[in-house]
Amino acid sequence: MTGAAGLDLSDIHHAYAGTAVVRDFALTIAAGELVCLLGPSGCGKTTVLRLVAGLEPLQQGRVIIDGRVVGAPGRDLPPEARGVGFVFQDVALFPHLDIADNVGFGLRRQSAEARRRRVETLLERVHLTGYAKAWPHQLSGGQQQRVALARALAPAPRVMLLDEPFSGLDTRLRSVVRDEALHLLKADGVTTLVVTHDPEEAMFMADRIAVMRDGRLEQVGAPADIYTQPASEFVAEFMGEVNRIDGVVHDGSVATPFGRLPTPDHADGTAVHVLIRPEALKIAGADQGILGAAPIGSLAARVLASRLLGRTSWVHVCFDTDPAHRHDEPDAPQRHSHWHVRVPGQFLPAEGSLLQVSLDPRQAFVFAVQDPT
Ligand SMILES: Nc1ncnc2c1ncn2[C@@H]1O[C@H](COP(=O)(O)OP(=O)(O)OP(=O)(O)O)[C@@H](O)[C@H]1O
Ligand SMILES: [Mg+2]
Known part of the structure; x- marks a missing residue:
């Protein structure tokens, strides 16, 4: 034995x-x-x-x-x-x-x-x-x-x-x-x-x-x-859908449309992917149960489509109002035109309407690009 x-x-x-x-x-x-x-x-x-x-x-x-x-x-x-x-x-x-x-x-x-x-x-x-x-x-x-x-x-x-x-x-x-x-x-x-x-x-x-x-x-x-x-x-993407943006670590952080995320595990100059869960995007006025976390940034987003999936709603948005101050950033992220937001219950904003969206940074993951080709 x-x-x-x-x-x-x-x-x-x-x-x-x-x-x-x-x-x-x-x-x-x-x-x-x-x-x-x-x-x-x-x-x-x-x-x-x-x-x-x-x-x-x-x-x-x-x-x-x-x-x-x-x-x-x-x-x-x-x-x-x-x-x-x-x-x-x-x-x-x-x-x-x-x-x-x-x-x-x-x-x-x-x-x-x-x-x-x-x-x-x-x-x-x-x-x-x-x-x-x-x-x-x-x-x-x-x-x-x-x-x-x-x-x-x-x-x-x-x-x-x-x-x-x-x-x-x-x-x-x-x-x-x-x-x-x-x-x-x-x-x-x-x-x-x-x-x-x-x-x-x-x-x-x-x-x-x-x-x-x-x-x-x-x-x-x-x-x-x-x-x-x-x-x-791989694990992040396998476990559930993510929005993905590309970035480069600069001064210990990486730029996102919502502001900079700290990247303590990556050296400056590292090419990274930032993966953001659809439920990490918080829509002002939607009841998404933010538990003590402070969402960062607040961007105007335009609704492309919204669908009820049963227990949750799925909102497609794009950020078409690009805040001027973000243009100054030397390593501004490659813009990601189409984002997915998951909201509990029924939340179906009209196509074309404007929402304020911020980010719960705990559900944003930063990984070094494995194969930078
Ligand atoms: N008897 C076999 N002879 C040769 N190759 C095999 C044999 N059984 C499985 N393989 C190969 O081994 C690999 C793993 O197969 P396996 O069946 O363990 O995968 P799996 O994770 O169970 O996949 P799935 O989710 O599709 O069932 C595959 O590439 C498969 O083609
Ligand atoms: Mg099998």
Whole structure:
């Protein structure tokens, strides 16, 4: 036995036919913790899950579950010996088994009566009581996904791996099934790794988010930290939309239309991108809940369009009144003609109308330009 309870992945590298797809991968998930592995398509998320499940032989590194090495090069335990439950990207129920037998599939060693009771409990918990004798093809996609979840939970795994388990569902059903899954996993204290490429889903479910890019972990942290203190431009843009302006650091700060932002981490002369979240732009008169922060600057902006997106409104603006004093700045930012502002609730100013806009500097991020070409 080594290490603590939970899931511990260290020094994992993986290549398919000589092409590395997972590199320097290390992640520890505490017992009962839920971590979301978040990243764009093809970055290696499913590969990591397959390595943890034992569906892919480990080429380098260690997979430790509850202190027991279950994966090491040449010493891989088979999936069924790992105490891991998984639901993969495309749910595949056994078509020739009814729902009860699908859910009870991993319980074949239990008595018929124990198995029947466990299946009944699980069907109740995924809100499918009464479907025991139905066949997979008689169920909707969302119902099938809940059956797959019940099947994975049935043997009471210590670790659960979910690979985009809600991706085939429409938005409403998705949030219902996701919410149910979250409560089931948390109630059972299951150590869980969920793959998703949807940042909102990750923020909804995760205790911590691990952002993956091109086979590597880019940042691991609490959802609020990942969103409000992104470690890189990639993370900032992946977590949510940003307005972007170019600038150059001068005297320890960079110019924006709203005034200068301090850049303590960058040397003078560094070319930078300033990324500004749509909700960082504060419209005078709109109720955007500025909590103690002092917004900077106040610019007249012209409304190009405004749209209600449901819970928020999305306002497209341009700053067509260029305050004269900003012309004096030697490093005045390249003007960005079209900005997006997010306002909670319904706020739909008429096209062409003028607004006063200022900036909450806490939600503006400055990163050195990686590839200045
Ligand atoms: N069995 C395989 N043989 C060869 N290459 C593979 C294999 N499986 C995956 N790959 C490649 O490895 C890379 C990572 O794939 P992976 O499926 O882990 O990505 P992912 O992050 O899960 O993507 P998605 O979000 O699209 O599911 C991709 O470039 C993919 O083409
Ligand atoms: Mg995948």
